[in-house]
Amino acid sequence: MQKTIPCVLMRGGTSRGPFFRAEWLPEDVAKRDRVLLSAMGSPHELQVDGLGGGNSLTSKVAIVSRSARPGCDVDYLFAQVSVDKELVDTRPNCGNMLSGVGPFAIDQGIVPATDGETRVRIYNVNTRSTIDAVVQTPGGRTEYEGDARIDGVSGTGAPIRLNFLDAWGSVTGKVFPTGNLQDVIDGVAVTCIDAAMPMMIVRAASLGVAGNETPVQLDANEALLERLESLRREAGRRMGLGDVADSVIPKPVLVSAGAHGDMVTSRYFTPHKCHRSHAVTGAIGVATAFVTPGTVAFDLGASRPAGMHRIEVAHPAGRIDVDVELREGASSLEVRGAGLIRTARKIMEGQLYVPARFF
Missing domain, CATH: 3.10.310.10 (Diaminopimelate Epimerase; Chain A, domain 1)
Known part of the structure; x- marks a missing residue:
């Protein structure tokens, strides 16, 4: 029946x-x-x-x-x-x-x-x-x-405009759940961030790739995928997510420099294959890391004053434009809002x- x-x-x-x-x-x-x-x-x-x-x-x-x-x-x-x-x-x-x-x-x-x-x-x-x-x-x-x-x-x-109102630290309780802007896991500097999606961000160069490879090329790099998964599991533990072997979070992300100071190139994994374009929540997190001093993504761009800024997240199928709002925080500028267009x-x-x- x-x-x-x-x-x-x-x-x-x-x-x-x-x-x-x-x-x-x-x-x-x-x-x-x-x-x-x-x-x-x-x-x-x-x-x-x-x-x-x-x-x-x-x-x-x-x-x-x-x-x-x-x-x-x-x-x-x-x-x-x-x-x-x-x-x-x-x-x-x-x-x-x-x-x-x-x-x-x-x-x-x-x-x-x-x-x-x-x-x-x-x-x-x-x-x-x-x-x-x-x-x-x-x-x-x-x-x-x-x-x-x-x-x-x-x-x-x-x-369809999506305005994320309070997505910072919503899963783990902190934007940077380990308490650090950068952590070193197995000799690799990473940023563990909870901004719309818990993620582990790594500079592509730290893992021996350029960061602009196609998803097919990255998925075929078995050594890279094994290293990413090892780093991801330890990042999940440090973020308070426990054993993430059977979970899709945190997502691993490779970042590299974009074509100009307001662009960052991202390769987002889901988590065992590279996304053919990019997750929206992932774009919010990458943009947040990109404008936050001290993260592994920040030095890829330029410092910015308080106010609204449009960040371009380049991905395999093109780009996602993310509007982020920087406001004065307790000790530095913090992202307090983000929005983008979808269909x-x-x-x-x-x-x-x-x-x-x-x-």
Whole structure:
């Protein structure tokens, strides 16, 4: 026997996956995860028996519900479904899938649309952080078509602005959870940072690569991947995340100089393969490290005064422009806000079939 549940398949930024209202899924976490594994066709390298695309970027799920938190419209739980393991990880956030949450909430009638633009305040359950999504709603209806272009996606779409309000230290409690701007792990200087996503940032040159290699080239460098994973596991322990062998956080990131003083080149890992473009949350973290004196990324750019600054994060498919706000902190300038533009597309809406035994 199979059971049907509503499902909306969407592209969010450079990722893709099914969106569900929380009430469409089992309340029990173990049952819910079995449904998600079945929905995506995991574990299987091609995910041929589900909606997944055989890649971590297309094996993602967004679960949305009306929020009971003061000032928030919806709660968003992100789930990274492993392609080749029976594993559903809800520890990280995904900023690309996040870009579809506002349109989904409006289309579902959770948030009423206003003529012109509609602001949707989203509480990310994974990282306990709040994001404002500004969605185009001319005539009170979600508009997906537009002229905004993001690297890593063909064509254009309506711009969706994501403003990250309190994503600094949201998972570990500190922007720099080890208490240091740099740590040395196995002879390599790294920056452990929790800014929208827990990450371990390493200069590419420290691991013997240029930092502008393609994802295919980096994925083929087995020695590099083994070294990164070793560093990542120790970084996770030092960040208070425990044993991260079966977790996708912290994410390892290689950085190198960009084409000019306001650009940093990044290669973001998910964590065992190089991202074909870049995670939005990862771009926020890289930009934060880039403008913070003392990190391994800071010397790649130029020092900046207080105020708004546009940082370009170069990635394999192009770049992400991140607007960061620097304010005076207790002893130095600190990043207190960041925003960027994404697009989303509703691909299909219908009924998903899953084995009834999972319910």
